[in-house]
Amino acid sequence: MKGYTGKYLRVDLTTGDIRTERLPEEVARKYLGGYGFVGWTLYEEVPAGTDPLSPENVVCLWTGPVAGTPVPVSSKYIMGALSPATGFIGFGIASGGIASELKAAGFDGIVVTGKAPSPQYILVQNGRAELRDASDLWGKTTWETEELIREELSDDEVRVSSIGPAGELLSVLANVTNDRNRQVGRSGIGCVMGSKNLKAIAIRGTGDVEVADLDGLMEFSRDLYKRCRGPATEKYRVFGTPANMLVHNRLGCLPSYNFQKGTFEKVEDVSGERMLETMVKKITACPSCPIACDHINEVKEGPWAGTVSSMDYESLELLGPNCGVSDLNAITKAVELCDTLGIDTISAGVTVSWAMEAFERGLLTSEDVDGLDLRFGNGEAMVEAVRRMSLREGNLGALIADGSARAAEKLGKGSEKFAMVNKKLEWGAYSLRPLQTATLGFATSVRGACYLRSGSYQPDVKGTVDRYHLDSSRGKVVFEGENLYAIIDSLIICKFTRGIYKDNTEFTKLIKLVTGFDWSVEEMIKTGERIHNQAKLFNVRFGAKRADDYPPPRAFEEKLYDDVSDGAIIIRAEYDEALSGYYEERRWDEEGIPTKALLEELGLDATLGV
Amino acid sequence: MEAKKIIVCDTEKCTGCEICEYACSIYKEKRINWSRSRIRHVRIEPTFDIAIACRKCEEPLCIKACPRDAVVVLSDGSVKIDKDKCNGCGWCIEACNFGALKLDWEKKCAFTCDFCADLGTPMCVEVCPYEALEYTTLDQVGHEAGKKAFKRIIEELS
Numbered sequence: 116m117k118g119y120t121g122k123y124l125r126v127d128l129t130t131g132d133i134r135t136e137r138l139p140e141e142v143a144r145k146y147l148g149g150y151g152f153v154g155w156t157l158y159e160e161v162p163a164g165t166d167p168l169s170p171e172n173v174v175c176l177w178t179g180p181v182a183g184t185p186v187p188v189s190s191k192y193i194m195g196a197l198s199p200a201t202g203f204i205g206f207g208i209a210s211g212g213i214a215s216e217l218k219a220a221g222f223d224g225i226v227v228t229g230k231a232p233s234p235q236y237i238l239v240q241n242g243r244a245e246l247r248d249a250s251d252l253w254g255k256t257t258w259e260t261e262e263l264i265r266e267e268l269s270d271d272e273v274r275v276s277s278i279g280p281a282g283e284l285l286s287v288l289a290n291v292t293n294d295r296n297r298q299v300g301r302s303g304i305g306c307v308m309g310s311k312n313l314k315a316i317a318i319r320g321t322g323d324v325e326v327a328d329l330d331g332l333m334e335f336s337r338d339l340y341k342r343c344r345g346p347a348t349e350k351y352r353v354f355g356t357p358a359n360m361l362v363h364n365r366l367g368c369l370p371s372y373n374f375q376k377g378t379f380e381k382v383e384d385v386s387g388e389r390m391l392e393t394m395v396k397k398i399t400a401c402p403s404c405p406i407a408c409d410h411i412n413e414v415k416e417g418p419w420a421g422t423v424s425s426m427d428y429e430s431l432e433l434l435g436p437n438c439g440v441s442d443l444n445a446i447t448k449a450v451e452l453c454d455t456l457g458i459d460t461i462s463a464g465v466t467v468s469w470a471m472e473a474f475e476r477g478l479l480t481s482e483d484v485d486g487l488d489l490r491f492g493n494g495e496a497m498v499e500a501v502r503r504m505s506l507r508e509g510n511l512g513a514l515i516a517d518g519s520a521r522a523a524e525k526l527g528k529g530s531e532k533f534a535m536v537n538k539k540l541e542w543g544a545y546s547l548r549p550l551q552t553a554t555l556g557f558a559t560s561v562r563g564a565c566y567l568r569s570g571s572y573q574p575d576v577k578g579t580v581d582r583y584h585l586d587s588s589r590g591k592v593v594f595e596g597e598n599l600y601a602i603i604d605s606l607i608i609c610k611f612t613r614g615i616y617k618d619n620t621e622f623t624k625l626i627k628l629v630t631g632f633d634w635s636v637e638e639m640i641k642t643g644e645r646i647h648n649q650a651k652l653f654n655v656r657f658g659a660k661r662a663d664d665y666p667p668p669r670a671f672e673e674k675l676y677d678d679v680s681d682g683a684i685i686i687r688a689e690y691d692e693a694l695s696g697y698y699e700e701r702r703w704d705e706e707g708i709p710t711k712a713l714l715e716e717l718g719l720d721a722t723l724g725v
Numbered sequence: 726m727e728a729k730k731i732i733v734c735d736t737e738k739c740t741g742c743e744i745c746e747y748a749c750s751i752y753k754e755k756r757i758n759w760s761r762s763r764i765r766h767v768r769i770e771p772t773f774d775i776a777i778a779c780r781k782c783e784e785p786l787c788i789k790a791c792p793r794d795a796v797v798v799l800s801d802g803s804v805k806i807d808k809d810k811c812n813g814c815g816w817c818i819e820a821c822n823f824g825a826l827k828l829d830w831e832k833k834c835a836f837t838c839d840f841c842a843d844l845g846t847p848m849c850v851e852v853c854p855y856e857a858l859e860y861t862t863l864d865q866v867g868h869e870a871g872k873k874a875f876k877r878i879i880e881e882l883s
């Protein structure tokens with residue numbers, strides 16, 4: 116089998132047993148890799164009724180076939196588990212050196228079960244793995260953990276994925292960090308690691324990575340490098356993803372004040388342009404990436420001088436305008452806290468903005484927020500709230516450490532109405548009412564509130580649909596996006612490169628050069644459909660229903676007024692129709708349950724089908 | 726003798742993508758294995774990146790260090806390791822200030838960059854997507870630096 120090592124590690128933390136298992140070729144052909152393998156592992160191994168924080172939950176780390184090859188941008192891995200945040204499938208994709216190092220060490224993935232009796236970390240080296248004591252690492256930040264493991268092993272090239280204190284303290288927002296600035300951000304994978312006493316996974320490999328056609332792949336990769344330097348990716352190269360700040364503000368879809376508005380009056384102060392001018396110290400790339408979108412900010416003055424952290428659009432937007440904050444220094448500091456203490460920046464931003472709104476509405480007292488002046492726009496208070504949330508410190512930390520949905524449940528008083536979540540996970544940095552196709556895509560996503568599963572914001576932003584209204588035809592847009600993205604997330608390549616492929620035949624070409632699988636475009640898309648349905652089926656096992664596929668109430672109940680929108684709102688009947696249209700396109704019933712006929716056609720387990 | 730050309734890396738431009746490492750291992754060894762690349766990317770957190778290959782030193786420490794006279798210098802200034810003499814002790818690797826030699830544990834022999842003698846432009850330089858690498862002489866590097874400094878002065882004065 117080319118493109119795969121054909122082996123993966125199984126680690127039982129309870130017994131300390133580690134073994135190498137064969138990755139069957141049928142599985143590779145059926146699920147391709149990455150996202151597909153996460154769905155496969157979880158569906159096979161996590162039974163209905165499992166408590167996400169029990170030893171019975173599984174946390175897995177997978178690569179895809181392109182990992183470790185020169186294909187741009189192939190340096191991605193995925194981690195998955197039953198999410199403690201949503202109660203459904205949880206996963207996150209990150210770049211950095213983990214994927215290629217694991218491949219070179221001779222494995223496609225790692226499946227971890229059980230719970231270690233004391234803090235431990237997994238060390239994988241060429242062809243073998245061991246559990247090592249992590250008692251001294253417990254309580255350390257992710258950046259410290261990376262450094263300490265490298266020191267312990269006297270090896271600078273070891274790559275480390277670790278959790279910070281937030282994961283140890285079982286925050287359902289906890290993420291996993293590798294190479295300092297790369298995160299498996301969403302759905303609380305860090306929390307599951309914490310529940311298993313698993314501090315980190317460290318990997319070092321020096322073997323060959325094999326592909327089906329090396330010369331052909333290098334030639335194609337070189338062509339793709341050139342295209343990566345073209346107009347399709349220019350804005351990411353110059354300003355990084357923060358290039359979107361001004362664009363989204365112009366479109367009126369830049370969430371501010373906890374999604375109460377879609378424009379921000381001080382957007383100039385937090386634009387990608389301003390950031391490049393005043394904050395960016397270095398532009399860096401993930402391994403194998405010719406784009407280099409990663410913009411590293413440095414705080415030059417004030418109380419946080421010397422802080423250095425990596426800034427992307429979502430973090431900047433949600434910790435910035437969405438909290439009313441226009442101080443780049445404060446936002447850079449907040450991102451550093453999230454990355455080192457181990458919490459997702461998206462969930463952090465939207466949770467703090469929820470607390471700010473509750474505070475301004477008088478639903479939270481000064482005592483509830485430990486005396487902070489938690490008004491919108493107060494950067495210092497935002498930073499302190501992020502710190503308290505990550506460390507579960509004080510009344511405020513205790514209230515919001517597990518995100519806005521759970522905080523709102525505790526607080527009540529109608530605050531649930533402005534918890535900007537879907538499936539209890541915080542919404543990405545795209546306003547709901549002026550981007551209605553996007554909203555449908557986010558709300559139906561298997562991971563919850565997810566902007567990365569279908570690219571459903573693209574037709575809205577490009578203006579190819581009426582973005583202020585929905586109809587049943589939008590289901591098809593989401594359906595098609597999801598099927599292709601399932602392939603991208605299984606290969607795994609960076610979504611910023613999707614625009615450099617001329618058409619879908621180039622994806623099949625790539626698959627052939629790497630794995631030798633000679634797929635037609637139809638077969639590839641069917642595989643994407645299978646991968647997506649497998650993930651959905653896992654959610655069905657955990658009780659997913661139609662009601663889980665709706666955006667937060669604000670979308671339907673409050674009209675949006677700002678510099679661009681004049682009363683935009685999602686009409687519930689239109690949303691219902693679009694949702695039904697989506698289910699129909701997917702061949703799911705009105706509750707979003709896949710039909711038996713579809714599951715059988717896709718070669719999936721049909722017991723849960725209707 | 727022609728002025729020696731070396732590979733210089735503009736650390737402002739280098740992003741740490743390691744594509745040079747991939748390209749080198751694929752071109753020189755017909756396999757994907759960045760630990761076999763002749764050029765080495767190094768990152769010093771949080772914001773410093775560089776890719777370094779052999780510097781063609783005037784007095785190569787690797788040659789001095791080798792107890793078996795296996796390292797010899799060629800007319801272009803690069804060094805070559807004589808496979809018959811080398812037994813993989815690694816003293817040359819230790820001696821090099823730049824980490825420009827590596828050990829091939831399969832062939833039990835040290836190896837280093839040959840500047841892709843068969844190509845006009847070295848593969849790593851050709852492939853670097855950010856044009857961070859240049860195959861040039863130290864004299865030219867100095868000239869460029871002088872130009873840059875002068876430009877800055879002109880800008881400040883005008």
Ligand code: SF4
Binds near residue numbers: 734853
């Ligand atoms: S290819 Fe260029 S930018 Fe990338 S690591 Fe090498 S020298 Fe740096």
Ligand code: SF4
Binds near residue numbers: 750763837849
């Ligand atoms: S010049 Fe050729 S051999 Fe030397 S580092 Fe570059 S690609 Fe490798």
